[in-house]
Amino acid sequence: MDETKELLKKKELRVTQIRCQVLEAFQENEHALSPQDLQALLGGLDRVSLYRTLQVLLDKGLVHKALEKNTQTYYALCDSDCSDHAHSHQHVHFTCESCEKVYCLEQASIQVDTKGYQVHTWNLNASGLCVNCR
Amino acid sequence: MDETKELLKKKELRVTQIRCQVLEAFQENEHALSPQDLQALLGGLDRVSLYRTLQVLLDKGLVHKALEKNTQTYYALCDSDCSDHAHSHQHVHFTCESCEKVYCLEQASIQVDTKGYQVHTWNLNASGLCVNCR
DNA sequence: TCCAATTATGCAACATTGTTGCAAAAAGAA
């Protein structure tokens, strides 16, 4: 059985074409994707269905919002241990200044000191040159 | 002379009502403001003029983009040493989960390790409880 | 395999955010 089908069934979601297509697009691209990227990649699929698909994948913890940049929202696959609604935390998202792609660096580490503000979650947006462009 | 007028003259910008109003709004609020916040605070000013005003203040290094969140962009005043176009870097932006305000923590410090990606600039978005809400 | 119940999709219409062109108004200098 397809990997995407298993992912969906594990989350008690119906297996539909658009959900498989979207998940496959994420699996085939190491960088984060916006709805606009997905429309370009997958051909002329319905905007509304795409937004609703992303919302479902968000709700079930299959993807997370990587970055909002220039009125576009970028999404990336979650790690397998990402539980519903408690995700999108402690991520480093990296935007390459050369190829403009957004990468989700799950393994990065960080130390913060925030002067009296009680931090629950954080999200680091870095930019520079990615592994391919440097 | 008003503080806002001095700020504008220092940057060789004309002193206009909307620019003073916007700068004063930032000075009177310790948290970051979106165009929508500014419209609410300052009454029914023209949307286009507001966007153009923010763009000018951005270009001249008087404000920077603090955060894009839920299709809204939040802006905050720059420090006095913020030079044109070379700003919005190395900031920590903190969203309070209780009052929803976005704060710009200029003084925070951070240490990052980003596995082979060459970081030029970064921007940390943290959330939790702010000084007033905790 | 077919049926029925449930869920998802696609379309139209709408809402919000942001942009562009251009004429009228305001700011600054002489």
Added chain:
DNA sequence: TTCTTTTTGCAACAATGTTGCATAATTGGA
């Protein structure tokens, strides 16, 4: 004040995202 330059405000447009609803697809059970 007067003239030049810049800014504002309006209209129209563009892009992103949302809602309602009828149609189509998925899934579990006969």
